[in-house]
Amino acid sequence: MKFHALITSFILAFCCIISAQEKEYKPVKFPKGYTSQLDVVYKTVNEWEGRIDLYTEQNAKESTPILLNIHGGGWNHGEKESQSGFGSFFKNGYAVANVEYRLVDVAPAPAAIEDVRCALIYIYNNAKELNIDTNKIVIMGGSAGGHLALMAGLLGNNSIYDEDCTYKGEIKIAAIINKYGVTDLVPLAKWKSAKRWLGKNYLDAEFTQSVSPLYYVTEDSPPIFIVHGDADPIVPYSQSVKLYEALVNNNVVTEFLSIPNGKHGKFKNEDKKLFRTKMWQFLKELNLSNF
Template structure:
């Protein structure tokens, strides 16, 4: 009995050790003097799950600030907000940053992640005065699955179909979306003739073959002439998310007269761009936001 107890204790200690390593594997976000941080702020709840975000806020003396909501990728089934640390481009522009976590496939299937992205946006709108945020200068950004969620959060506008966990806010809008190689057509990614992924089917769960539902969680469905401006970047050698998905999104935006910029990274894989190219992309993002009057 004693040996069994000691063995169980050993397993628990190893598990705790591994968990500690997981949570300390990423460097903390470095932010400028005068900024303040609020970590693990609860923006939504779903049963026993708490949606948390890390906030990095500029000095209030500068007046209400623009904010970028950052959403990590990982095929909706992995990843963490702690892996996201490179916000210096936005800090230099005086932006606040809201870096969010959301429910992964193992916790809840679609549309849970979309619901969470929307709730994070709505939380910032609800608490804009307290956080000193300018609701007219909200940008949503993400890469891969995070790009998909950024598009969904912004393109839904005042369509409240996924807002059941955070009702009561109207006039929901974002000033711009930054989509980095995001999934725009979930059905195509799961079952199309190009690059496909089992991540789509797993995330869709029991709705995996419901084409109407899959369309409802696909950003391309919601593009219209009133859509917010969208900056798109995608490598043309992406082996995970088809470059053509971004091509088709950009084409539809242009046809409808929506402000958009699309940068194709020649030979670029799935977010694996050179340091020089990333620097160029950051400059292009800044120029895009300044052109829109979001960055001052």
């Protein structure tokens, strides 16, 4: 019995070590001339502090474009430190803001939207100090992060979820990169992650629409690049189809890269390369590069 107990303890300890290792993410590599500011507090709610990692080129001769990146995780898990693949943005002269937001165990919807809007407003309010060109703000996210990127950008000057933060000027995003994000929560309201995030309001169609990007598409919406695998087992491919159709119907500049047999972000290497190529073609056609 003692031997079995010893083995069990060893297994549990080993699993804990592995779990801890999984949380140890590699630091973001940034070019010479850039400055990193980690865990900058952009917002405080009760005891929760919203933090953002900033990688900026403050001594650049001209103000720089910036990527506002939002991690995914079904609104219930994930951390900004898991995001590190910003190399192509640095090469194209971008600063990067990597954002964390309240997960559902801290606060349900619309808290995460309020947070990413505050992070965006923080960039606007500190643009001069950070040497940011506010005419070249790009927001990107995958899965739940894609949903939040769309909400942050499509809301524009609509301050419905800006109670905690204010900006006196115009909020106009240059482009949104939506990677297989949720666009319409109404048909997904009973989906486990969505139901949990929506909380007691999950059957309230009016509220659910108010936190769904699809319902904010207008002819004034920013350009949007969409990528989605047509075999996605988590976020239905139809979510991106509906968004793309709404954008086209409103004459919004958009491109939809469909990945044949693509799963939920798990694309083949050649598909990942195609995504990067197409995305940068899209951004450069919008003059959203310093090179």
